[in-house]
Amino acid sequence: MTTQIFMASTLYGTATLAAALDAGCFAPADRRILLVSNNTATPETTPSVDRMPGFGRLRTRFDDVVSWNEAIFPFHPGGWQPRPEDVPMWERYLRLAWGLGDDDVALAVESIQVHPALGVTQIFADAPITVYADGLMSYGPTRNKLDPLVGTRVERLLHLDLVPGLTPLLLTEFGVPPEVVPTPVFTKVLAELADTGDDLPALTEPALLLGQYLSALNILSPDEEEELHVRMLRGAAGLGHERIVFKPHPSAPARFARTLEREAERLGVDLTVLDTPVLAEVLYQRMRPALVVGCFSTGLLTASALYGLPVARVGTGTLLDRLSPYENSNRVPVTVVDALLPEPSDHAAVTEQRRGMDTGALTSLVRAVGYAMQPKILPELRPEAERYLAEHLNGGAWRYFKKKRLTSLGLPGGIPQRLAFLPRSAAARRVVRRARKLRRSLKR
Template sequence: MRHVFEVSTGFGLCGVAAIVEHLDLGAVEDRVLLVANTVLAFEAAPPVHELPEYAPLLALFGRVVHLNDLIAPEHPHGWSPVPGSHHARLATAQLHAACGIDPDEEHVLWVESIQGAASASLTRLFERARIAVYADGLMTYGPTRIGVPDLVGDRIDAVVHLDLVPGLQPFVLREFHPEYRSFPIDGFLDVLRSVGGVDAPPVDGPVSVVVGQYLADLGLLTQEEDAALLSRMIAVALEQAPDRPVLVRAHPKAAAHATAAVVASFTSQGRDVRLLPTRGLVETLFAELDVALVVSCFSTALFTARAMGVPTVAVGARAVLRRLRPYQNSNRMAIVLADLLHLSVPLEAGPAQRPTTDPALIELIAAVTALSMQPGSLEGMLGVHDAAVLALPPDRYALLRRYVSQERLLRLFPGLPAPRRSVAARMRGRAARVPVLRGAWRAARRARTALAGPGR
């Protein structure tokens, strides 16, 4: 049985290495590493198999195939041969030959995200392969965000995921009923320790690490809001331990000048805040240094740090959740879990929320969040959690409402009592049905806004 592993990142390659070490996946010569360099300017960024820190992991595979070289001049993001076309048949033959797959040989295609453009194309082109989906970080816990053809979905046998939230089963591809298997985070951390990565700075004693993200580039925040979020993260790290150095690790895709400007604003005040290089996996720092705190918004690094026993703080997760569009955005589940499972600090001033530790409540909130995102593909879950939601005491129902709006909950759980509308809401509803009153209401609202002034 030949196993073809598609990877695009160092995190993915470390995950595959941990899976190979944990599961019985045949001899080395039967394993193929299929590397897809999916960054937009891939000519300027070496693929993961050419990075020296990951060289030891290549020994786990009998051959390495670079997808970009195979399909040049096309880019993996836009490469999507039409099924049944001459182009698709040629691509399939080319892939089989490059991976050493004989015409009648059984094989398994492992993809790191069924929802990525390159992965989706590969699952269609490897038309005889059984399919396994491996850890896509926190997005694995959310529902499938795209429609997966039955010809692909019916060949998906397993979802093998990193156990970032112990006890919680992923919702991705639930509509195809695959086997869900987790691989232990300890094995993943062992792989991380075996590779190089971030250059650890010369520091004595404990440090705090701030892990930035690239939310402006994803269109979730403006550049100014993204900078404000990073600034808030650093400020929280300094508040938690004023005398501890703060190491800032920006996301490799974030604008370098913007991150440097935020760090410079703190160093100019005499604070010990240092900017780290973006090469390698930030998790390697957790083993090399005495990391006493990790601060981020909803990075996977929060969960790996938590698994290692490092205190964590999620900053601004709820503010980002409110701006997330469309509602089915795959980051939604990651943000909910980050806010729910870590000490959660608001983007602006306000009280922190302590981590939720009740496994049943965590599972219920995750299930309702997934169902609210994709009620069509998860229709088999409709009615399953009604009794549990209806039985929630007020404080726990308020926590659920933090992540799923009352309107969506009423649609999912018809047995919920409808909230009593305020007098103002009833007046607005009546005014909306009468043209004269509707105009007067809007004029009054404009007048109030004008009187309040720009500082409102």
């Protein structure tokens, strides 16, 4: 017998899996299990995906639902991994707990580079793997070097076509082919969720602001994130919108909403803050927003690509400068949104839904940024990166790169060409180390 195990941590990811199943992306199986994982900082106080409004509509695709949190209790899904010597024991335990017996197991997981997905693939060490990506991170490189014992078992990357024509970089170091989940099937699945959220206000065509809780990722401070939301509100109001809805991140503190309410009163606009945890795509269908404003949320691209709604970005410039280290996995999503979508101040571009660059230019940019992020994982992209930097750094491409990073990699834009040998010179590095050692000794 064959059992397929699908791991999900969000309702959006579960909807992606449901669409992939409806589209026939997976072979027939004797049993299909949805393995839910609550990866929030405090899963004890935060509802897991199987308790979210609308989950029951998606549940029908699976024979059973089991909890990863319960299986590894009291450990946290994001902070636990099986010790190599314990892997056989864990596999026997899970086969017994989930009634797998001697079934052949196939896995479908998200974010395979990190736990909990990585731990699950390590435990079922012989299982073929499908990786599915429900957001913009699939367009970026693998965030760290993946164990070949895991990477070589990945058969394909399922992803949504959020940027038509842009090919994902994720897992290309293993030759993993990308496969698109058909957009019409995905939107049909989302339509099943349209009437969820009984407490949603009956509004039509407001401006919708999407919160992301970036301070929890240590990208912005809480005060800076409050200011980011205020900028979104001002941008929407500046475009003439008087009815505005704010969808905060489910884990965001209430103070974010209070700050916005005070600013809305000052601007003279009607602000509604949602307290029902629903997908942004449900709001797109229920409210049909006249404008969607966010930072770099995947919801901006689903609004634009799937529902044809006007969108605008706020704060991506700050994030491009702030993301650290350079290889931060959010860099490509921020880059894509910054390069494609207009700011609220560009009224004509927002109204006409004008893209910032075509697919060819975006592909070249993303591949150059991808190489600068992970040169050891994607060394074959170096010639493309050098060519792109040599041709485009005099334009607006500087915002996507750091001079220090380009210098360390010996790329155009880093240091003068006549000194390009220095980053690779062992003698030069020895001199620098001696100079630093001397400086430290003098400070004593």
